[in-house]
Amino acid sequence: MTKILLRDRLDDCITRWHAAGFEVIGPVSKNNISQFAAIEKADELDLGAILPGRTLKDLFFPQTEPMFRYRIGKQQIDTEEYLPPERQRIVFGARPCDASAMAIDDPLFGWDYKDSYWFRRRNETVIVTIACTAADEFCMCTSLKLAPDSTLGSDILLRPLEGNRGWLVEELSQRGSEALSRIEALLEKEAAKPLPPADVPVKFDLEACREWLQNPENFESHFWKEISMRCIGCGTCTFLCPTCHCFDFQDEGDTYTGIRRKNWDSCSFALFTMHTSGHNPRSTQSARWRQRIMHKFNYFPGKFSLNSCSGCGRCTRECPVDMGITETLQEITKLSK
Amino acid sequence: MSIQEQYRKRAAELLASGEVKIIIGYGAGSTPDRRRALFIRSAEDAGLLQVDQACDANLSGYLVSEGLLSDRKKVGIFLRPEGIRSVNILAAESQLDPLQIVILGFSDENGSLTPLQGSSVSDFSALISTLKERRSTPEEQELVEKIEGMTPEERFAFWQAEFAKCIKCYACRQVCPMCYCKRCIVDNNQPQWVQTSSHTLGNFEWNLVRAFHLSGRCVECGGCDRACPVNIPLRLINRRMAQEVLEAFDYFSGMSHTQEPVLASFKKDDPETFIL
Numbered sequence: 001m002t003k004i005l006l007r008d009r010l011d012d013c014i015t016r017w018h019a020a021g022f023e024v025i026g027p028v029s030k031n032n033i034s035q036f037a038a039i040e041k042a043d044e045l046d047l048g049a050i051l052p053g054r055t056l057k058d059l060f061f062p063q064t065e066p067m068f069r070y071r072i073g074k075q076q077i078d079t080e081e082y083l084p085p086e087r088q089r090i091v092f093g094a095r096p097c098d099a100s101a102m103a104i105d106d107p108l109f110g111w112d113y114k115d116s117y118w119f120r121r122r123n124e125t126v127i128v129t130i131a132c133t134a135a136d137e138f139c140m141c142t143s144l145k146l147a148p149d150s151t152l153g154s155d156i157l158l159r160p161l162e163g164n165r166g167w168l169v170e171e172l173s174q175r176g177s178e179a180l181s182r183i184e185a186l187l188e189k190e191a192a193k194p195l196p197p198a199d200v201p202v203k204f205d206l207e208a209c210r211e212w213l214q215n216p217e218n219f220e221s222h223f224w225k226e227i228s229m230r231c232i233g234c235g236t237c238t239f240l241c242p243t244c245h246c247f248d249f250q251d252e253g254d255t256y257t258g259i260r261r262k263n264w265d266s267c268s269f270a271l272f273t274m275h276t277s278g279h280n281p282r283s284t285q286s287a288r289w290r291q292r293i294m295h296k297f298n299y300f301p302g303k304f305s306l307n308s309c310s311g312c313g314r315c316t317r318e319c320p321v322d323m324g325i326t327e328t329l330q331e332i333t334k335l336s337k
Numbered sequence: 338m339s340i341q342e343q344y345r346k347r348a349a350e351l352l353a354s355g356e357v358k359i360i361i362g363y364g365a366g367s368t369p370d371r372r373r374a375l376f377i378r379s380a381e382d383a384g385l386l387q388v389d390q391a392c393d394a395n396l397s398g399y400l401v402s403e404g405l406l407s408d409r410k411k412v413g414i415f416l417r418p419e420g421i422r423s424v425n426i427l428a429a430e431s432q433l434d435p436l437q438i439v440i441l442g443f444s445d446e447n448g449s450l451t452p453l454q455g456s457s458v459s460d461f462s463a464l465i466s467t468l469k470e471r472r473s474t475p476e477e478q479e480l481v482e483k484i485e486g487m488t489p490e491e492r493f494a495f496w497q498a499e500f501a502k503c504i505k506c507y508a509c510r511q512v513c514p515m516c517y518c519k520r521c522i523v524d525n526n527q528p529q530w531v532q533t534s535s536h537t538l539g540n541f542e543w544n545l546v547r548a549f550h551l552s553g554r555c556v557e558c559g560g561c562d563r564a565c566p567v568n569i570p571l572r573l574i575n576r577r578m579a580q581e582v583l584e585a586f587d588y589f590s591g592m593s594h595t596q597e598p599v600l601a602s603f604k605k606d607d608p609e610t611f612i613l
Contacts, residue, residue, distance in 0.1 A: 229376055240506075250532070252534065320560075322371050
């Protein structure tokens with residue numbers, strides 16, 4: 001017997017989770033964009049899309065957030081720290097690639113310094129993922145050795161049942177079990193067969209790419225100039241990437257008082273590596289694109305044994321000039337043959 | 338001969354004869370309905386060029402890529418009429434020498450693609466004059482009228498909700514041929530003139546700064562609108578500014594490569610309605 005969550009019980013689940021003190025968040029389409037937002041009722045959810053436009057990282061690593069308020073006095077500097085509230089949250093309806101991306105970033109945010117902004121939110125959030133039964137031409141999770149029903153990063157995995165009637169429930173973590181215990185009475189027990197996961201073709205050879213990237217001779221290859229010639233240097237691919245995690249500090253205020261904020265930054269921007277002297281070690285767009293690929297598929301796996309990509313495909317899907325990781329790694333696969 | 342065949346042949350001739358060193362055109366994209374910028378340097382590659390309705394990007398921004406024109410050699414480029422206007426403005430603003438640009442022009446007339454006669458910017462003056470008279474499609478007009486019909490409060494709320502989505506990826510700036518500054522005002526960080534945070538104030542600052550900088554310069558190619566990954570209807574802002582400039586100064590941007598930039602020139606009979 002397996003546990004089943006029926007779609008028409010979702011409102012009752014949300015009510016129970018609210019009563020237990022959880023904030024319930026899910027993909028919501030509003031103003032021509034879908035993103036994760038707090039919901040009151042199930043009908044606010046947009047669960048039909050292949051993927052929300054915005055990623056799950058928004059909930060753990062917002063694009064801008066205050067860190068502390070400062071006041072510079074004659075004798076001393078007073079600071080008042082801002083930390084995200086420790087509020088229990090349930091994210092309902094993440095996709096496996098987005099959930100995996102959070103697990104991919106965990107070692108990064110906890111490596112030498114444990115980032116309390118990230119982990120306070122991570123520790124208080126239950127991620128309920130819905131396996132994909134459909135994919136589009138940009139999806140590439142299988143090329144990253146993940147799958148449309150990967151469990152990485154999820155606390156509960158739901159597998160859709162036929163006829164849109166609900167989901168088969170898989171508990172994956174202690175946090176997930178606790179969240180399920182609140183709605184135990186609403187779950188059915190029956191021997192149901194879920195819909196098969198989406199068919200996502202493998203688009204490139206990850207190992208061959210890694211090997212090519214590791215070869216120092218290829219660092220100065222003309223390939224980088226060719227492949228990035230049409231790159232316009234915007235931050236679309238990095239900001240809509242669920243694993244990209246670079247940030248910048250900005251002080252907003254006057255000389256004596258203000259707020260220090262942590263804002264997303266992008267290796268695609270010329271300013272990202274600009275020195276105070278005016279010298280820029282990554283002075284061309286090809287050097288910046290190379291850095292992005294090297295970081296994701298060479299440096300990051302070298303350090304954490306994980307690729308910094310979960311195959312969501314947003315980089316290609318949203319690129320204004322139709323570039324993206326897929327094309328680059330497909331070309332590298334060809335070169336390494 | 339289809340327009341695509343015609344232009345592949347022309348591109349091959351231009352490259353084979355050495356008249357141009359490179360052609361900036363469109364090639365196949367990652368899906369059947371996508372086209373992407375393609376840079377070809379040899380006549381043999383002309384067969385990779387695509388010319389069809391899906392070729393909607395304004396490629397003129399690539400002309401000001403660092404170093405491209407510095408050897409004084411000619412460059413061929415596929416442009417729609419808006420792109421030709423962009424080249425005029427870039428020339429008028431001393432960003433390029435129009436004699437270096439060989440245009441392979443095409444326009445979309447009621448769903449069918451037509452080649453444009455001529456290859457130098459000045460060959461298209463008559464065509465551009467006609468564009469001044471017919472600026473918008475009915476769908477665009479409907480949206481404009483909807484926003485114009487709002488009260489100031491409603492309009493502010495509309496744009497607040499739209500700008501709230503902005504993630505400061507600067508795709509609108511990067512894709513825009515008019516945003517060629519080596520260092521944008523928002524990237525001036527000593528001091529930081531414009532806040533980089535994508536909170537309400539920061540997003541308003543950015544989008545309004547861009548709107549003002551494009552007044553009298555935007556050709557309404559729609560590139561920013563298509564590029565925006567969070568679907569902010571940016572075209573509407575620039576269209577409104579273009580309308581203001583047209584009404585106040587009878588100025589339509591990109592008419593010729595000698596047209597003076599409207600906000601950088603002065604005429605004795607300029608309206609001074611802002612002086613009370």
